[in-house]
Amino acid sequence: MNNSNFLEMLKVAVAQITPVWLDKAGTLKKVKEQIQQAGKAEADLVVFGEGVVPGYPHWIGYTDGAAWDSKVQKEIHAHYAKNAVQIENGDLNEICHLAQIYEISVYLGIIERPADRGGHSLYCSLVYIDQTGEIKSVHRKLQPTYEERLTWSPGDGNGLQVHQLGEFTVGGLNCWENWMPLPRAALYGQGENLHVAVWPGSYRNTHDITRFIAKESRSYVISCSALMTKEDFPKDIPHYDLIMENVPDVLTDGGSCISDPRGEWIVEPVQNEEKLITAEIDINRVLEERQNFDPSGHYSRPDVTKLTVNRERQSVVHLKDE
Structure with missing residues (x-):
């Protein structure tokens, strides 16, 4: 692998996996196996789906998740919280070590239980770890979607960051954030030319928006989804029988894919299969397509419209000990 700062070609890997649902340790084991596989394939970047560790809150829509003061909902949520990722406690240390190796x-999409917000609420976060094994950004989903708001908290702009990877500038958003024009514009304006869109699944989410973002930004776009079927629910989770009463046979069917800067498929959506998808991308394709359209460059009018982004990490406490 060539980790030069001037690497024009990148090999990217998309890890479409089924989480060991609501099992942090079990899912992290699968993530580590995928990183090792991608590393042995000499990939420069590997991407995982939204909240894949420890999984998407599928139970909410099938168990009267909005019921007020429900003992059922509290018990499932508590189990979810216990299996959420606590970065400050070292939950991602082994992942970082593998990235370095x-x-x-x-x-990596995680459900985060961060200490800087008190250590009890949950956030849908997208973590970027660089090739030295250092966590460079943690983007907490700005606005959980619909029933997700019953278990996830709204994030902030701190993670609206991009990162240099060879000659590429990579950034990422969670699920329906990819439909939000201003967060996309925030990344475009920082020079993003490789966009990572992570999803819980499925094809219905990825098949249009992936190519749309590519055409809008003249960037490569990677969409990474997870898989989940009725058979994938562990029997030892709280209220397993209740959850099983209403869930469909297939909850998410994958749909991971890669588009080039013209909005043409490099890898068409892959469904119903756990798979490590790989492809090579070339920075010159970006430069070619920016010749006629560049949303933050020659085709922008900052004298007329301009975006302000607050990247301060939000917290209810600012401690001053001195």
């Missing part, structure tokens, strides 16, 4: 960058 294989000199591979990682975008």
